[in-house]
Amino acid sequence: MAGTIWTPVMGWVAAIGAALALAVAAPSESGLLGKLPSFTAKRLHDQAPVVLPQQLPSARTLAIVVFKHAQQDEAQGWIDGLRLNQESAIAWVRMPVFSDRNDEAKRREKEASLLARYPSPDDRARIMAIVADKDAFVRATGLTSTDHVSVLVLDRTGNVLAKAQGVYDAAKAQALRETVLAND
Numbered sequence: 624m625a626g627t628i629w630t631p632v633m634g635w636v637a638a639i640g641a642a643l644a645l646a647v648a649a650p651s652e653s654g655l656l657g658k659l660p661s662f663t664a665k666r667l668h669d670q671a672p673v674v675l676p677q678q679l680p681s682a683r684t685l686a687i688v689v690f691k692h693a694q695q696d697e698a699q700g701w702i703d704g705l706r707l708n709q710e711s712a713i714a715w716v717r718m719p720v721f722s723d724r725n726d727e728a729k730r731r732e733k734e735a736s737l738l739a740r741y742p743s744p745d746d747r748a749r750i751m752a753i754v755a756d757k758d759a760f761v762r763a764t765g766l767t768s769t770d771h772v773s774v775l776v777l778d779r780t781g782n783v784l785a786k787a788q789g790v791y792d793a794a795k796a797q798a799l800r801e802t803v804l805a806n807d
Contacts, residue, residue: 657765659781664718664751675751676781681714683784683803684777688718690757690769695740697772700791705800713803717750720769722757730754776802 659676679686685707687698698717702708707715721733734752741747753760757769764783766773776785776799785802787795 656783656786658763658783659775659777660755660760660763661781664753675753676777676779679714679777679779680716682779683714683805685713685715685799685803686718686751686775686777687715688720688764688766688773688775690720690772692736694772697790701772701774701796704791704793705796713800715749717746718753719750720753720755720757720760722754774799 661675661677664675685705687701689695689698702715705713705715707713719733719737721730737750737752738747741750761767761769764773764775765786766788768788771789774787774795775783778784785799787799
C-alpha cells in the first residue's frame, strides 16, 4: 500500500523537474530572431567610426539593410511606406553591407558612391555603412538571404526585435512600427 501512494507523487515530482529543465534549456526569444554582431561602421557625415550596436541612435532603431546597389528602390519603398522622412518618432538608419575584401581602394570607391548618391547632410547622417562578411552578417541577424532588402528593429545590445525582408508590405510595416515604438 505504501508503494501505491508514492508512485503518483514521484510521477508529479519527475514531471515538475522535467518542466523546469525544459524552461531553463529553452532558447530565449531574442536569440530566435538574431543579434547584430559588434561592428565598426562608417557614418558618411563624419570620419569617426561608430561601434554598433552600442551607438545606434535610439533604444530601438529601425535599420534598412541593403546588400546590393540594385536594392535601392526596394529600400526607398520601405522608407516611403513607413513615412520615415516625415515621422520623427522613429529613429532609423540605412545600413549598406559591403563584403570585406581588405581592399582599401574598393572601400573608398564604395564610400564615394554613397556620398554621390546621398548629397544631403540629413541623408548622410542616417547611413551606417558596414564592411563585413555578408554571409556571416545574414547568419548572425537571422536573415535568410541577401537577395532583398531587410528591415530590422534593433535594440542597443543588437538584439533583433522584429524583421521583414523583401518589398514593402503594409502588414509587415505595421508590425515593425509597433515594435519600434513599443515601450518596454
